[in-house]
Amino acid sequence: MRRSTLAVQVGVLARRSVVRTLRQPAMVVPSLVFPLILLAINASGLDSATRLPGFPTDSYFQFALAIPFVQGALFSANSAGTNVASDIESGFLNRLALTPLRRVALMMGQLAGILALGLIQAVTFVVIGVAFGSGIAAGVSGALVIIALSLVISLAFGCIGAFVALRTGSGEAVQGVFPLFFAALFLSSMALPRNLIETDWFRTVADWNPVSYMLEAIRSLVISGWDGEALALGFACAGGLALIALVAASSALRTQMVRT
Amino acid sequence: MSEAAIEATDLVRDFKKGPRAVDGIDLRVEAGEVYGFLGPNGAGKSTTVHMLTTLLPPTSGTARVGGHDVVEEGPAVRATIGAALQEAALDPFLTGTEHMKLQTALHGMRRAEAKSRSGELLARVGLTQAADRKVGGYSGGMKRRLDLALALVHEPRILFLDEPTTGLDPQSRSALWDEVQRLASDSGVTVFLTTQYLEEADVLADRIGIIDQGRIVAEGTPAELKAEISRPTLEIIPAEHGELARTREVLARFGEPANSSPKGAAVLLSEGEAQLADVVRALDADGIHLQHLQLHAPTLDDVFLAKTGRSLEGAAEEEAEQPDPEQAAAA
Numbered sequence A: 001m002r003r004s005t006l007a008v009q010v011g012v013l014a015r016r017s018v019v020r021t022l023r024q025p026a027m028v029v030p031s032l033v034f035p036l037i038l039l040a041i042n043a044s045g046l047d048s049a050t051r052l053p054g055f056p057t058d059s060y061f062q063f064a065l066a067i068p069f070v071q072g073a074l075f076s077a078n079s080a081g082t083n084v085a086s087d088i089e090s091g092f093l094n095r096l097a098l099t100p101l102r103r104v105a106l107m108m109g110q111l112a113g114i115l116a117l118g119l120i121q122a123v124t125f126v127v128i129g130v131a132f133g134s135g136i137a138a139g140v141s142g143a144l145v146i147i148a149l150s151l152v153i154s155l156a157f158g159c160i161g162a163f164v165a166l167r168t169g170s171g172e173a174v175q176g177v178f179p180l181f182f183a184a185l186f187l188s189s190m191a192l193p194r195n196l197i198e199t200d201w202f203r204t205v206a207d208w209n210p211v212s213y214m215l216e217a218i219r220s221l222v223i224s225g226w227d228g229e230a231l232a233l234g235f236a237c238a239g240g241l242a243l244i245a246l247v248a249a250s251s252a253l254r255t256q257m258v259r260t
Numbered sequence B: 001m002s003e004a005a006i007e008a009t010d011l012v013r014d015f016k017k018g019p020r021a022v023d024g025i026d027l028r029v030e031a032g033e034v035y036g037f038l039g040p041n042g043a044g045k046s047t048t049v050h051m052l053t054t055l056l057p058p059t060s061g062t063a064r065v066g067g068h069d070v071v072e073e074g075p076a077v078r079a080t081i082g083a084a085l086q087e088a089a090l091d092p093f094l095t096g097t098e099h100m101k102l103q104t105a106l107h108g109m110r111r112a113e114a115k116s117r118s119g120e121l122l123a124r125v126g127l128t129q130a131a132d133r134k135v136g137g138y139s140g141g142m143k144r145r146l147d148l149a150l151a152l153v154h155e156p157r158i159l160f161l162d163e164p165t166t167g168l169d170p171q172s173r174s175a176l177w178d179e180v181q182r183l184a185s186d187s188g189v190t191v192f193l194t195t196q197y198l199e200e201a202d203v204l205a206d207r208i209g210i211i212d213q214g215r216i217v218a219e220g221t222p223a224e225l226k227a228e229i230s231r232p233t234l235e236i237i238p239a240e241h242g243e244l245a246r247t248r249e250v251l252a253r254f255g256e257p258a259n260s261s262p263k264g265a266a267v268l269l270s271e272g273e274a275q276l277a278d279v280v281r282a283l284d285a286d287g288i289h290l291q292h293l294q295l296h297a298p299t300l301d302d303v304f305l306a307k308t309g310r311s312l313e314g315a316a317e318e319e320a321e322q323p324d325p326e327q328a329a330a331a
Helices: A006-022 A025-045 A047-051 A060-064 A066-090 A092-097 A103-131 A139-168 A171-186 A200-208 A210-223 A228-256 B045-052 B074-080 B096-106 B111-124 B140-151 B170-187 B198-204 B222-229 B241-252 B273-285 B300-308 B312-320 B325-330
Strands: B006-013 B022-029 B034-038 B060-065 B081-084 B158-162 B190-195 B207-212 B215-220 B233-238 B255-258 B265-269 B290-296
Touching: A006 A025, A006 A066, A006 A103, A006 B096, A025 A047, A025 A060, A025 A066, A025 A103, A047 A060, A060 A066, A060 A210, A066 A092, A066 A103, A066 A139, A066 A171, A066 A210, A103 A139, A103 A228, A139 A171, A139 A210, A139 A228, A210 A228, B006 B045, B022 B045, B022 B207, B022 B215, B034 B045, B034 B170, B034 B198, B045 B060, B045 B158, B045 B190, B074 B081, B081 B140, B096 B111, B096 B140, B111 B140, B140 B158, B140 B170, B170 B190, B170 B198, B190 B198, B198 B300, B207 B222, B207 B300, B215 B222, B215 B300, B222 B300, B233 B241, B233 B273, B241 B255, B241 B265, B241 B273, B265 B273, B273 B290
Parallel strands: B034 B190, B034 B207, B081 B158, B158 B190
Antiparallel strands: B006 B022, B006 B060, B207 B215, B233 B265, B233 B290, B255 B265
């Protein structure tokens, strides 16, 4: 019998990951609906913030449009972590370990599911933003860059979710970590530009929080057009986090998927 | 001597937290044999299977499966074996056909060959009609049968089945037994089967190893093991429940007490069935009237009792209170 190639392994596992994700409406729908609910609440409740001197736009909806892209990515962490944990708990990972599967193929296949969910989210949020009059200052190509950055952010948080699942082997642990991701979102420049945050400790945390730079990169494309520095920082934070999380998840997979 | 399908020498597995799960196991399973590995929960059966299937490195000792060392030649071992481990490891969101596609692709089968093999295996386990339904809607028996079909995709010479019928209804259990027997007799597959069911080991296995607290305490064919005990159990139910204590006293003169129904008393006859007439006479002399009398031939549970001092059922309850070695490993 032939040995399956890496491409075949990645292909079948990616297909499984995407199919599995799309067949769980309870995982896909909240990741679309909840960020939009938060967007609606923020846009209607915090509109007076636009009157602050130095606020970058007169539409809080346009300012807040960046939030769903990151919040949706946080759901990717939950989705990826839960799927991986369920594979460990059910013994499916052992079934895969008994085939000639390479670990890298398993990781890449899993990431395909994260990216599929991330793509659905990003396209939905762009369409809704435009439909409700936000406009994208950087135009169509800017919208494509927003989608690309959203995918990198989804990848980063998805890999963190996978890492937690692979380290603990438990779906409950993944659920337990989920609120921490939201704390990271709230302790960023989510609600106000960093220079307008008056509380010192909050501004310091937001300055050190990579989520701030992810939001600001998307926000720059929506509000002001092409801003090289904001984009570089956003991609660097998302890409760096994705790389660290991917290395950590791959290492945890080596421990979890033991075979001689 | 020809090479064994499975051979282990002084196999040990320790976990950081918890007891030594496998404590120096030696075993030899010949090609084409169905070997039953019988023991209560937590006895070390699954840990042994995990080591033999390369999913867990042994702490010490050696094992060869299909002629390959489980530590040094993991990929070669995996190419030789199929395994259906505890709890059918399936994805509830995929269909039976999608599981087969995934498994055949990972084993490097060409599309046409994979399609034909999948169809053949799904038909063999009676899942053709359900093949395009999501596995989440399958019954326990259907999941186990799909699990078995997946383990057979690459035509393994050696098959590991870890408690394949646990939790199944009698009909599903019987269907799975038929399939295992067919695999062994028609295809010459070597089967290493763990179970906590005496009847399952008795029906399926050519030879049985009884494992308790990580050690093999007895090994042989079911007939050999029962012959080792050679003492039948006599169970008596007195006509009046009030006579139960006196019945026990009388029976105690003829051997060690044995497990019985709540209404009766039982004894492992120390000198065999020849004592039956003496027992009846003694009961009659004491004025005890009988409602029911039954002589049981030795069972594997008797063998387990004789070798470990506990019944298999009692041991299972006792072990259930101990930490699970696999969980301890994960901890």
